[in-house]
Amino acid sequence: MNRNLISALCSVGFLARFSYALARNPVLPLFAMYLGAGPEAIGLAVGISTVTGIFFKLPAGALSDVIGRRRTMLAGLCFFAFVPFAYFLIDSYPMLVAVRFLHGFATAVYGPVAMAVVADVAGERKGEMLSWFSSVAIIGTLAGAPVGGLIVSLMGGADGATDATFRTVYAIVAVTGLASLLLGFKVLLKDEAPSGVGFASRMEQFVSGIREVGGDRRVVAASAMEGVQNMTMGALEAFLPIYAVTVAGLSAFEAGLLWAVQVVVTMLAKPVMGRVSDRYGRRPLIVAGLLSCALPFALVPHLMGFWALVPACLLFGFGEALVTSSSAAMVADLCKARHYGTAMGVFGTIFDVGHASGPILGGLLVGALGYGWGFFLMSLLLVAAIPWFWQTTRDVEGITSF
Numbered sequence: 001m002n003r004n005l006i007s008a009l010c011s012v013g014f015l016a017r018f019s020y021a022l023a024r025n026p027v028l029p030l031f032a033m034y035l036g037a038g039p040e041a042i043g044l045a046v047g048i049s050t051v052t053g054i055f056f057k058l059p060a061g062a063l064s065d066v067i068g069r070r071r072t073m074l075a076g077l078c079f080f081a082f083v084p085f086a087y088f089l090i091d092s093y094p095m096l097v098a099v100r101f102l103h104g105f106a107t108a109v110y111g112p113v114a115m116a117v118v119a120d121v122a123g124e125r126k127g128e129m130l131s132w133f134s135s136v137a138i139i140g141t142l143a144g145a146p147v148g149g150l151i152v153s154l155m156g157g158a159d160g161a162t163d164a165t166f167r168t169v170y171a172i173v174a175v176t177g178l179a180s181l182l183l184g185f186k187v188l189l190k191d192e193a194p195s196g197v198g199f200a201s202r203m204e205q206f207v208s209g210i211r212e213v214g215g216d217r218r219v220v221a222a223s224a225m226e227g228v229q230n231m232t233m234g235a236l237e238a239f240l241p242i243y244a245v246t247v248a249g250l251s252a253f254e255a256g257l258l259w260a261v262q263v264v265v266t267m268l269a270k271p272v273m274g275r276v277s278d279r280y281g282r283r284p285l286i287v288a289g290l291l292s293c294a295l296p297f298a299l300v301p302h303l304m305g306f307w308a309l310v311p312a313c314l315l316f317g318f319g320e321a322l323v324t325s326s327s328a329a330m331v332a333d334l335c336k337a338r339h340y341g342t343a344m345g346v347f348g349t350i351f352d353v354g355h356a357s358g359p360i361l362g363g364l365l366v367g368a369l370g371y372g373w374g375f376f377l378m379s380l381l382l383v384a385a386i387p388w389f390w391q392t393t394r395d396v397e398g399i400t401s402f
Contacts, residue, residue: 021144052104061345076110131274227354234358265317289322
Protein backbone atom coordinates (compact mmCIF):
# COMPACT_ATOMS: atom_id res chain seq x y z
CA MET A 1 0.00 0.00 0.00
CA ASN A 2 1.34 3.43 -1.00
CA ARG A 3 0.71 5.68 2.03
CA ASN A 4 2.01 8.80 0.27
CA LEU A 5 -0.40 8.31 -2.62
CA ILE A 6 -3.32 7.73 -0.23
CA SER A 7 -2.44 10.95 1.63
CA ALA A 8 -2.21 12.89 -1.64
CA LEU A 9 -5.56 11.49 -2.81
CA CYS A 10 -7.11 12.58 0.52
CA SER A 11 -5.75 16.10 -0.05
CA VAL A 12 -7.25 16.20 -3.53
CA GLY A 13 -10.54 14.96 -2.10
CA PHE A 14 -10.55 17.61 0.62
CA LEU A 15 -10.06 20.46 -1.87
CA ALA A 16 -12.64 19.10 -4.30
CA ARG A 17 -15.30 18.53 -1.65
CA PHE A 18 -14.61 21.89 0.01
CA SER A 19 -15.09 23.61 -3.34
CA TYR A 20 -18.32 21.75 -4.05
CA ALA A 21 -19.78 22.31 -0.55
CA LEU A 22 -18.90 26.01 -0.69
CA ALA A 23 -20.93 26.29 -3.90
CA ARG A 24 -23.91 24.43 -2.46
CA ASN A 25 -24.87 25.22 1.12
CA PRO A 26 -26.03 27.74 2.30
CA VAL A 27 -24.99 29.89 -0.67
CA LEU A 28 -26.96 28.06 -3.38
CA PRO A 29 -30.44 28.43 -1.79
CA LEU A 30 -29.68 32.08 -1.08
CA PHE A 31 -28.55 32.64 -4.67
CA ALA A 32 -31.70 30.95 -5.99
CA MET A 33 -33.84 33.13 -3.71
CA TYR A 34 -31.91 36.21 -4.88
CA LEU A 35 -32.87 35.25 -8.45
CA GLY A 36 -36.55 35.15 -7.46
CA ALA A 37 -37.06 31.42 -6.87
CA GLY A 38 -39.78 30.16 -4.53
CA PRO A 39 -39.45 27.18 -2.14
CA GLU A 40 -40.17 24.47 -4.74
CA ALA A 41 -37.79 26.03 -7.25
CA ILE A 42 -35.07 26.35 -4.60
CA GLY A 43 -35.45 22.63 -3.86
CA LEU A 44 -35.00 21.82 -7.54
CA ALA A 45 -31.87 23.98 -7.76
CA VAL A 46 -30.37 22.20 -4.74
CA GLY A 47 -31.35 18.68 -5.85
CA ILE A 48 -30.68 18.79 -9.60
CA SER A 49 -26.98 17.95 -9.20
CA THR A 50 -27.96 14.69 -7.47
CA VAL A 51 -29.98 13.79 -10.57
CA THR A 52 -26.77 14.10 -12.58
CA GLY A 53 -25.15 11.57 -10.27
CA ILE A 54 -28.02 9.11 -10.52
CA PHE A 55 -27.72 8.98 -14.32
CA PHE A 56 -23.97 9.29 -14.82
CA LYS A 57 -22.09 7.69 -11.90
CA LEU A 58 -22.43 4.16 -13.26
CA PRO A 59 -21.34 5.04 -16.84
CA ALA A 60 -18.44 7.10 -15.47
CA GLY A 61 -17.26 4.27 -13.26
CA ALA A 62 -17.53 1.73 -16.08
CA LEU A 63 -15.74 4.08 -18.46
CA SER A 64 -12.85 4.41 -16.00
CA ASP A 65 -12.33 0.65 -16.12
CA VAL A 66 -11.90 0.94 -19.89
CA ILE A 67 -9.88 4.13 -20.47
CA GLY A 68 -8.07 4.27 -17.14
CA ARG A 69 -9.19 5.38 -13.70
CA ARG A 70 -6.61 8.12 -13.27
CA ARG A 71 -7.53 9.73 -16.59
CA THR A 72 -11.21 9.62 -15.67
CA MET A 73 -10.55 11.01 -12.20
CA LEU A 74 -8.70 13.96 -13.77
CA ALA A 75 -11.70 14.51 -16.06
CA GLY A 76 -13.92 14.72 -13.00
CA LEU A 77 -11.56 17.22 -11.38
CA CYS A 78 -11.84 19.36 -14.52
CA PHE A 79 -15.54 19.83 -13.71
CA PHE A 80 -14.60 20.99 -10.19
CA ALA A 81 -12.07 23.42 -11.68
CA PHE A 82 -13.85 24.95 -14.69
CA VAL A 83 -17.62 24.78 -14.16
CA PRO A 84 -17.54 27.31 -11.25
CA PHE A 85 -16.62 30.03 -13.76
CA ALA A 86 -20.07 29.53 -15.33
CA TYR A 87 -21.67 30.90 -12.16
CA PHE A 88 -20.36 34.34 -13.18
CA LEU A 89 -22.63 34.23 -16.26
CA ILE A 90 -25.85 33.45 -14.38
CA ASP A 91 -28.53 36.11 -14.52
CA SER A 92 -31.70 33.99 -14.23
CA TYR A 93 -33.04 30.99 -12.34
CA PRO A 94 -33.10 28.64 -15.39
CA MET A 95 -29.42 29.38 -15.98
CA LEU A 96 -28.70 28.50 -12.35
CA VAL A 97 -30.44 25.13 -12.71
CA ALA A 98 -28.50 24.40 -15.91
CA VAL A 99 -25.16 25.23 -14.28
CA ARG A 100 -26.02 23.14 -11.23
CA PHE A 101 -26.82 20.17 -13.47
CA LEU A 102 -23.46 20.63 -15.18
CA HIS A 103 -21.64 21.04 -11.85
CA GLY A 104 -23.16 17.72 -10.80
CA PHE A 105 -20.85 16.01 -13.30
CA ALA A 106 -17.99 16.86 -10.93
CA THR A 107 -19.12 14.42 -8.25
CA ALA A 108 -20.78 12.06 -10.77
CA VAL A 109 -17.47 11.42 -12.54
CA TYR A 110 -15.03 12.00 -9.70
CA GLY A 111 -16.89 10.23 -6.84
CA PRO A 112 -16.94 6.56 -7.92
CA VAL A 113 -13.63 6.77 -9.77
CA ALA A 114 -11.75 8.29 -6.83
CA MET A 115 -13.00 5.48 -4.59
CA ALA A 116 -11.88 2.94 -7.20
CA VAL A 117 -8.39 4.53 -7.29
CA VAL A 118 -8.18 4.31 -3.48
CA ALA A 119 -9.32 0.68 -3.61
CA ASP A 120 -6.62 0.02 -6.22
CA VAL A 121 -3.81 1.12 -3.92
CA ALA A 122 -5.26 0.08 -0.53
CA GLY A 123 -4.43 -3.63 -0.82
CA GLU A 124 -5.94 -5.66 2.02
CA ARG A 125 -6.83 -2.53 3.99
CA LYS A 126 -9.68 -1.35 1.76
CA GLY A 127 -12.11 -0.73 4.60
CA GLU A 128 -9.68 1.44 6.56
CA MET A 129 -8.34 3.42 3.60
CA LEU A 130 -11.73 4.02 1.96
CA SER A 131 -12.97 5.22 5.35
CA TRP A 132 -10.04 7.62 5.77
CA PHE A 133 -10.66 8.98 2.28
CA SER A 134 -14.36 9.42 3.04
CA SER A 135 -13.69 11.09 6.39
CA VAL A 136 -11.34 13.66 4.86
CA ALA A 137 -13.98 14.39 2.23
CA ILE A 138 -16.49 14.96 5.04
CA ILE A 139 -14.10 17.47 6.64
CA GLY A 140 -13.97 19.35 3.33
CA THR A 141 -17.74 19.32 3.12
CA LEU A 142 -18.10 20.52 6.71
CA ALA A 143 -15.63 23.35 6.15
CA GLY A 144 -17.24 24.60 2.94
CA ALA A 145 -20.67 25.43 4.35
CA PRO A 146 -19.63 27.77 7.20
CA VAL A 147 -17.08 29.54 5.00
CA GLY A 148 -19.79 30.27 2.43
CA GLY A 149 -22.16 31.46 5.13
CA LEU A 150 -19.46 33.67 6.66
CA ILE A 151 -18.71 35.34 3.32
CA VAL A 152 -22.40 36.10 2.75
CA SER A 153 -22.73 37.44 6.30
CA LEU A 154 -19.70 39.70 5.92
CA MET A 155 -21.00 41.08 2.62
CA GLY A 156 -24.41 42.20 3.81
CA GLY A 157 -26.14 39.00 4.87
CA ALA A 158 -28.95 37.19 3.07
CA ASP A 159 -31.12 40.30 2.87
CA GLY A 160 -28.32 42.54 1.61
CA ALA A 161 -26.66 40.13 -0.83
CA THR A 162 -25.72 41.43 -4.29
CA ASP A 163 -24.16 40.03 -7.45
CA ALA A 164 -20.77 40.80 -5.91
CA THR A 165 -21.57 38.64 -2.88
CA PHE A 166 -22.20 35.52 -4.90
CA ARG A 167 -19.39 36.18 -7.37
CA THR A 168 -16.97 36.40 -4.46
CA VAL A 169 -18.09 33.02 -3.17
CA TYR A 170 -17.93 31.37 -6.58
CA ALA A 171 -14.50 32.88 -7.23
CA ILE A 172 -13.24 31.00 -4.17
CA VAL A 173 -15.09 27.90 -5.40
CA ALA A 174 -13.21 28.18 -8.70
CA VAL A 175 -9.81 28.73 -7.05
CA THR A 176 -10.14 25.71 -4.76
CA GLY A 177 -11.48 23.62 -7.64
CA LEU A 178 -8.46 24.58 -9.73
CA ALA A 179 -6.19 23.72 -6.80
CA SER A 180 -7.70 20.22 -6.63
CA LEU A 181 -7.09 19.76 -10.37
CA LEU A 182 -3.48 20.96 -10.19
CA LEU A 183 -2.73 18.69 -7.24
CA GLY A 184 -4.53 15.88 -9.08
CA PHE A 185 -2.26 16.35 -12.09
CA LYS A 186 0.79 16.12 -9.84
CA VAL A 187 -0.49 12.97 -8.13
CA LEU A 188 -2.10 11.17 -11.07
CA LEU A 189 0.08 11.97 -14.09
CA LYS A 190 1.94 8.71 -13.54
CA ASP A 191 -0.77 7.40 -15.78
CA GLU A 192 -1.87 3.97 -16.82
CA ALA A 193 -0.22 2.65 -19.92
CA PRO A 194 -2.42 2.83 -23.04
CA SER A 195 -4.31 -0.38 -23.53
CA GLY A 196 -3.64 -0.58 -27.25
CA VAL A 197 -7.14 -1.90 -28.01
CA GLY A 198 -9.55 -0.45 -30.53
CA PHE A 199 -12.85 1.32 -30.02
CA ALA A 200 -14.95 -1.82 -30.55
CA SER A 201 -12.99 -3.73 -27.92
CA ARG A 202 -13.28 -0.84 -25.49
CA MET A 203 -17.05 -0.70 -25.96
CA GLU A 204 -17.32 -4.44 -25.45
CA GLN A 205 -15.33 -4.13 -22.22
CA PHE A 206 -17.50 -1.19 -21.12
CA VAL A 207 -20.76 -3.11 -21.65
CA SER A 208 -19.48 -6.38 -20.21
CA GLY A 209 -18.24 -4.60 -17.08
CA ILE A 210 -21.67 -3.11 -16.40
CA ARG A 211 -23.34 -6.45 -17.11
CA GLU A 212 -21.04 -8.45 -14.82
CA VAL A 213 -21.08 -6.03 -11.90
CA GLY A 214 -24.76 -5.09 -12.14
CA GLY A 215 -25.69 -8.75 -12.42
CA ASP A 216 -24.05 -9.70 -9.14
CA ARG A 217 -26.75 -9.65 -6.47
CA ARG A 218 -24.14 -9.37 -3.71
CA VAL A 219 -22.84 -6.07 -5.10
CA VAL A 220 -26.38 -4.77 -5.46
CA ALA A 221 -27.25 -5.90 -1.91
CA ALA A 222 -24.19 -4.25 -0.33
CA SER A 223 -24.85 -1.05 -2.27
CA ALA A 224 -28.54 -1.16 -1.34
CA MET A 225 -27.68 -1.17 2.37
CA GLU A 226 -25.76 2.06 1.82
CA GLY A 227 -28.72 3.37 -0.17
CA VAL A 228 -31.37 2.55 2.45
CA GLN A 229 -29.19 4.01 5.22
CA ASN A 230 -28.75 7.17 3.16
CA MET A 231 -32.51 7.31 2.66
CA THR A 232 -32.95 7.80 6.40
CA MET A 233 -29.99 10.18 6.55
CA GLY A 234 -31.54 12.30 3.79
CA ALA A 235 -34.85 12.36 5.65
CA LEU A 236 -33.11 13.28 8.91
CA GLU A 237 -31.13 16.01 7.14
CA ALA A 238 -34.37 17.51 5.84
CA PHE A 239 -36.66 17.12 8.86
CA LEU A 240 -34.53 17.02 12.02
CA PRO A 241 -33.95 20.80 11.96
CA ILE A 242 -37.66 21.45 11.39
CA TYR A 243 -38.71 19.03 14.15
CA ALA A 244 -36.09 20.36 16.54
CA VAL A 245 -37.13 24.00 16.12
CA THR A 246 -40.92 23.70 15.73
CA VAL A 247 -41.67 20.77 18.07
CA ALA A 248 -38.76 20.00 20.39
CA GLY A 249 -38.19 23.62 21.43
CA LEU A 250 -34.61 24.07 20.18
CA SER A 251 -33.07 27.19 18.72
CA ALA A 252 -31.78 27.15 15.15
CA PHE A 253 -28.23 27.12 16.54
CA GLU A 254 -28.96 24.06 18.70
CA ALA A 255 -30.54 22.31 15.70
CA GLY A 256 -27.36 22.95 13.75
CA LEU A 257 -25.29 21.56 16.62
CA LEU A 258 -27.30 18.32 16.51
CA TRP A 259 -26.40 17.82 12.88
CA ALA A 260 -22.75 18.67 13.59
CA VAL A 261 -22.65 16.09 16.41
CA GLN A 262 -23.88 13.37 14.09
CA VAL A 263 -21.47 14.23 11.27
CA VAL A 264 -18.43 14.53 13.55
CA VAL A 265 -19.13 11.13 15.15
CA THR A 266 -19.42 9.57 11.70
CA MET A 267 -16.21 11.21 10.55
CA LEU A 268 -14.20 10.09 13.59
CA ALA A 269 -15.60 6.56 13.74
CA LYS A 270 -15.27 5.68 10.05
CA PRO A 271 -11.51 4.92 9.92
CA VAL A 272 -11.68 2.88 13.15
CA MET A 273 -14.67 0.89 11.97
CA GLY A 274 -13.04 0.44 8.57
CA ARG A 275 -10.08 -1.22 10.24
CA VAL A 276 -12.43 -3.38 12.33
CA SER A 277 -14.27 -4.48 9.18
CA ASP A 278 -10.96 -5.37 7.51
CA ARG A 279 -10.17 -7.66 10.43
CA TYR A 280 -13.52 -9.13 11.44
CA GLY A 281 -15.68 -8.93 8.31
CA ARG A 282 -18.09 -6.52 6.65
CA ARG A 283 -21.50 -8.15 7.07
CA PRO A 284 -21.85 -8.03 10.89
CA LEU A 285 -20.86 -4.35 10.95
CA ILE A 286 -23.37 -3.45 8.23
CA VAL A 287 -26.18 -5.18 10.13
CA ALA A 288 -25.14 -3.56 13.43
CA GLY A 289 -25.00 -0.19 11.67
CA LEU A 290 -28.50 -0.52 10.22
CA LEU A 291 -29.91 -1.38 13.65
CA SER A 292 -27.94 1.48 15.23
CA CYS A 293 -29.54 3.88 12.74
CA ALA A 294 -33.07 2.43 12.94
CA LEU A 295 -33.46 2.74 16.72
CA PRO A 296 -32.60 6.44 17.18
CA PHE A 297 -34.39 7.37 13.95
CA ALA A 298 -37.63 5.88 15.31
CA LEU A 299 -37.12 7.55 18.71
CA VAL A 300 -36.40 11.09 17.49
CA PRO A 301 -40.10 12.18 17.34
CA HIS A 302 -40.54 11.12 20.97
CA LEU A 303 -37.62 13.16 22.33
CA MET A 304 -37.88 16.74 23.53
CA GLY A 305 -35.04 19.12 24.27
CA PHE A 306 -31.44 19.39 23.11
CA TRP A 307 -29.85 16.95 25.55
CA ALA A 308 -32.48 14.30 24.87
CA LEU A 309 -31.78 14.45 21.12
CA VAL A 310 -27.97 14.44 21.40
CA PRO A 311 -27.66 10.69 22.27
CA ALA A 312 -29.96 9.81 19.36
CA CYS A 313 -27.78 11.78 16.96
CA LEU A 314 -24.62 10.23 18.41
CA LEU A 315 -25.97 6.71 17.91
CA PHE A 316 -27.24 7.46 14.40
CA GLY A 317 -23.85 8.92 13.44
CA PHE A 318 -22.07 5.85 14.79
CA GLY A 319 -24.46 3.55 12.92
CA GLU A 320 -23.80 5.49 9.73
CA ALA A 321 -20.06 4.97 10.23
CA LEU A 322 -20.59 1.22 10.65
CA VAL A 323 -22.55 0.92 7.41
CA THR A 324 -20.51 3.24 5.22
CA SER A 325 -17.11 1.96 6.37
CA SER A 326 -18.04 -1.59 5.39
CA SER A 327 -20.41 -1.40 2.42
CA ALA A 328 -18.02 0.27 -0.07
CA ALA A 329 -15.22 -2.07 1.04
CA MET A 330 -17.49 -5.09 0.55
CA VAL A 331 -18.31 -3.95 -2.97
CA ALA A 332 -14.57 -3.67 -3.70
CA ASP A 333 -13.98 -7.10 -2.12
CA LEU A 334 -16.50 -8.67 -4.47
CA CYS A 335 -14.87 -7.37 -7.64
CA LYS A 336 -11.69 -7.96 -9.50
CA ALA A 337 -9.54 -4.85 -9.74
CA ARG A 338 -10.46 -4.30 -13.39
CA HIS A 339 -14.09 -3.71 -12.33
CA TYR A 340 -13.54 -1.36 -9.36
CA GLY A 341 -14.75 1.68 -11.31
CA THR A 342 -17.96 0.00 -12.46
CA ALA A 343 -18.61 -1.38 -8.98
CA MET A 344 -18.19 2.03 -7.37
CA GLY A 345 -20.45 3.47 -10.07
CA VAL A 346 -23.20 1.01 -9.07
CA PHE A 347 -22.55 1.86 -5.43
CA GLY A 348 -22.66 5.62 -6.05
CA THR A 349 -25.83 5.44 -8.12
CA ILE A 350 -27.73 3.53 -5.43
CA PHE A 351 -26.29 5.91 -2.81
CA ASP A 352 -27.70 8.91 -4.71
CA VAL A 353 -31.09 7.27 -5.25
CA GLY A 354 -31.34 6.61 -1.51
CA HIS A 355 -30.23 10.08 -0.50
CA ALA A 356 -32.54 11.78 -2.99
CA SER A 357 -35.58 9.65 -2.09
CA GLY A 358 -35.23 10.10 1.69
CA PRO A 359 -36.54 13.67 1.91
CA ILE A 360 -39.32 12.90 -0.59
CA LEU A 361 -40.53 9.76 1.21
CA GLY A 362 -40.06 11.41 4.58
CA GLY A 363 -42.10 14.41 3.49
CA LEU A 364 -44.94 12.23 2.25
CA LEU A 365 -45.04 10.11 5.43
CA VAL A 366 -44.65 13.01 7.86
CA GLY A 367 -47.27 15.01 5.98
CA ALA A 368 -49.76 12.14 6.01
CA LEU A 369 -49.04 10.47 9.36
CA GLY A 370 -47.00 12.89 11.46
CA TYR A 371 -43.44 12.60 12.72
CA GLY A 372 -44.02 9.59 14.99
CA TRP A 373 -45.47 7.14 12.47
CA GLY A 374 -43.52 8.62 9.56
CA PHE A 375 -40.13 8.10 11.22
CA PHE A 376 -41.18 4.70 12.61
CA LEU A 377 -42.14 3.35 9.17
CA MET A 378 -38.87 4.54 7.64
CA SER A 379 -36.90 2.88 10.44
CA LEU A 380 -38.80 -0.35 9.71
CA LEU A 381 -37.41 -0.24 6.17
CA LEU A 382 -33.89 -0.39 7.61
CA VAL A 383 -34.75 -3.40 9.75
CA ALA A 384 -36.68 -5.13 6.95
CA ALA A 385 -33.68 -4.86 4.62
CA ILE A 386 -31.43 -6.88 6.94
CA PRO A 387 -32.75 -10.44 6.26
CA TRP A 388 -32.57 -9.93 2.48
CA PHE A 389 -29.03 -8.56 2.75
CA TRP A 390 -27.87 -11.39 5.02
CA GLN A 391 -29.35 -14.08 2.79
CA THR A 392 -28.08 -12.54 -0.45
CA THR A 393 -24.51 -12.15 0.85
CA ARG A 394 -24.34 -15.45 2.77
CA ASP A 395 -21.40 -16.69 0.65
CA VAL A 396 -19.32 -13.52 0.98
CA GLU A 397 -16.96 -15.03 3.54
CA GLY A 398 -15.73 -17.27 0.77
CA ILE A 399 -15.67 -14.51 -1.85
CA THR A 400 -15.13 -15.31 -5.48
CA SER A 401 -14.45 -12.07 -7.34
CA PHE A 402 -15.87 -11.85 -10.82
